[in-house]
Amino acid sequence: MTSYTGASELSVDAPTYVNEFWTAKQRQANSLHEVSYRACFKPQLPRFFIERLTQPGDTVYDPFMGRGTTPLEAALLGRLPVGNDANPLSVAMTHPRLCPPSLAQVEERLREISLDDPADMPDDLLAFYHPDTLRAISSLKKYLLGAQSKSRFDLLDEWLALVALNRLTGHSNGFFSVYTLPPNQAVSARSQRKINEKRNQSPPARDLVKLILKKTRQLLGDVDPRVRATLATVSERALLLTGPAHATPQVKSNSVSLVVTSPPFLNVVQYAADNWLRCWFLGIEAKTVQLTVPHKLDEWQAAMLKVFRELYRVLKPGGHIAFEVGEVHGGRTKLEDTVLPCGVEAGLEPLLVVINDQKFTKTANCWGVDNMGKGTNTNRIVLFQKP
Numbered sequence: 390m391t392s393y394t395g396a397s398e399l400s401v402d403a404p405t406y407v408n409e410f411w412t413a414k415q416r417q418a419n420s421l422h423e424v425s426y427r428a429c430f431k432p433q434l435p436r437f438f439i440e441r442l443t444q445p446g447d448t449v450y451d452p453f454m455g456r457g458t459t460p461l462e463a464a465l466l467g468r469l470p471v472g473n474d475a476n477p478l479s480v481a482m483t484h485p486r487l488c489p490p491s492l493a494q495v496e497e498r499l500r501e502i503s504l505d506d507p508a509d510m511p512d513d514l515l516a517f518y519h520p521d522t523l524r525a526i527s528s529l530k531k532y533l534l535g536a537q538s539k540s541r542f543d544l545l546d547e548w549l550a551l552v553a554l555n556r557l558t559g560h561s562n563g564f565f566s567v568y569t570l571p572p573n574q575a576v577s578a579r580s581q582r583k584i585n586e587k588r589n590q591s592p593p594a595r596d597l598v599k600l601i602l603k604k605t606r607q608l609l610g611d612v613d614p615r616v617r618a619t620l621a622t623v624s625e626r627a628l629l630l631t632g633p634a635h636a637t638p639q640v641k642s643n644s645v646s647l648v649v650t651s652p653p654f655l656n657v658v659q660y661a662a663d664n665w666l667r668c669w670f671l672g673i674e675a676k677t678v679q680l681t682v683p684h685k686l687d688e689w690q691a692a693m694l695k696v697f698r699e700l701y702r703v704l705k706p707g708g709h710i711a712f713e714v715g716e717v718h719g720g721r722t723k724l725e726d727t728v729l730p731c732g733v734e735a736g737l738e739p740l741l742v743v744i745n746d747q748k749f750t751k752t753a754n755c756w757g758v759d760n761m762g763k764g765t766n767t768n769r770i771v772l773f774q775k776p
Contacts, residue, residue, distance in 0.1 A: 403729060419461075419462075445467035447646035459649045460629065461483065473629070475633055485544060486551065499598050516585065517565075530672070533549065556601065557670060567581075635699045646705055646709075712772075725742055744770075
């Protein structure tokens with residue numbers, strides 16, 4: 390039993406369990422999850438709680454859904470997915486994977502699109518792309534935005550947007566760009582020019598159709614008739630929102646059986662800066678996206694208290710919240726200490742703290758970071774229940 394005293398000065402007791410609960414089989418998730426987004430958790434995390442705390446048909450909600458890991462995993466398990474995020478990219482990355490098309494449908498749609506009719510050709514983007522590649526990307530952008538403006542943006546168009554978003558930049562020849570950072574964030578054009586100079590590289594021409602089809606095959610790798618049938622039972626009733634997590638009137642009171650979520654960790658991750666190129670492709674002004682990234686712990690706690698009060702409203706009596714936080718500031722700040730008093734103040738009962746102590750993360754390795762030093766070593770989940 391550990392006692393936590395947060396900024397609100399409430400002292401909360403909660404049993405704490407430390408183990409490697411869900412990362413041992415981290416490569417066994419459904420292929421539909423293989424899209425990149427900064428600071429996302431692994432599908433095994435929500436699956437761990439969904440399987441233990443809900444039944445098929447129950448509603449599972451993530452108010453900070455990011456790339457949509459929780460809603461998608463809920464749908465794959467026959468639960469009704471509900472998700473929300475302040476970033477409009479989240480819906481674009483989540484919804485098409487709830488009702489994926491066939492490879493043949495994607496091939497047919499691509500044949501209908503001209504990739505020689507660009508919307509715009511920003512000079513800065515030539516740091517990432519060969520001129521012919523940029524022309525094709527901009528043409529696809531023009532087609533997608535035109536389909537939206539004419540209200541004929543269908544599920545196939547959504548899928549193309551999703552796949553293109555995940556091929557814009559990366560560090561292999563499977564991406565549209567020259568070698569750059571991992572695909573979950575885009576450096577500035579100025580930084581990319583420095584990378585090009587350091588590596589003595591220039592952007593090669595890429596075949597957009599070939600790369601989109603290659604990624605589509607990968608995403609559909611585990612999508613068999615059984616998976617499609619399961620998704621079909623819930624996808625039409627899914628609810629995906631764009632807005633602040635503390636104000637979601639579209640989610641009915643006392644309707645959610647389980648919340649599995651991970652909020653922004655103070656100002657550790659700069660979501661708007663990381664996603665500027667994706668925003669350009671979707672015609673979104675990145676600076677207008679209002680995200681909750683407080684710089685100070687007391688501000689973060691105040692923001693989370695508002696979220697917990699809203700989660701209390703939507704949660705069924707007896708329902709659970711698995712709230713994942715991490716250690717920041719080099720491990721000196723463990724956010725569960727701050728989260729526990731927030732949940733209690735909102736009327737929730739703290740059940741336990743689960744610390745998943747993982748030994749390795751791919752992202753930490755990509756950055757050349759010792760995961761047990763500067764990397765995020767653990768998933769720290771505070772589990773609450775609504776009385």
